[in-house]
């Protein structure tokens with residue numbers, strides 16, 4: 001149940017600390033959907049663009065990576081053009097996304113590998129591959145880890161692969177879904193195994209929103225979190241604040 005405006009003191013009095021019953025992913029999605037709205041999954045069907053965009057989004061904001069993507073696509077209209085371009089021509093076009101000297105060769109290496117394997121840049125075949133094979137194919141490309149592969153599969157192709165970014169990882173750890181010592185890369189398989197295919201997208205979107213707005217890295221607002229009664233970390237935070 002949403003805790004709404006309940007004060008820290010009264011919340012602390014009614015909730016036994018460190019005894020939170022772990023919430024199921026379905027309960028988490030349901031409660032967060034009531035707060036942020038129900039995410040609607042609309043795969044856009046362009047996996048090559050999603051792959052390049054996700055590389056550009058590494059270590060920067062969505063706004064910056066989006067700008068870099070628009071710039072590079074308006075300069076190089078086809079993937080063939082981008083593959084043929086000199087790295088020094090690409091770097092200024094993707095400056096907005098940061099780390100341009102790392103990302104430009106990475107993107108070129110990916111394009112080169114895709115072209116070498118397929119003779120095209122059409123990744124739609126990944127829609128019909130068994131999910132683990134599709135992930136493995138993408139992850140065998142240079143610079144593509146579990147998060148990037150999952151972004152391509154989920155956002156472009158509507159496959160139930162879960163990207164675990166810093167927000168999803170932090171919130172899931174605090175909720176006790178992922179052990180404290182497990183990093184984001186390893187958390188992909190753990191979390192995905194808990195989710196029904198239809199829960200993957202809403203879980204991802206809801207946890208990102210929650211991580212940005214309430215379950216922030218510093219000073220999470222546990223007192224207004226609808227997951228508090230099922231969150232071991234939140235009840236510890238609340239207990240510390242009330243003493």
Ligand code: SF4
Pocket residue numbers: 171174175214215216220221222223225226227228231232233234235237
């Ligand atoms: S109770 Fe606190 S720590 Fe737990 S999910 Fe909510 S904001 Fe995050």
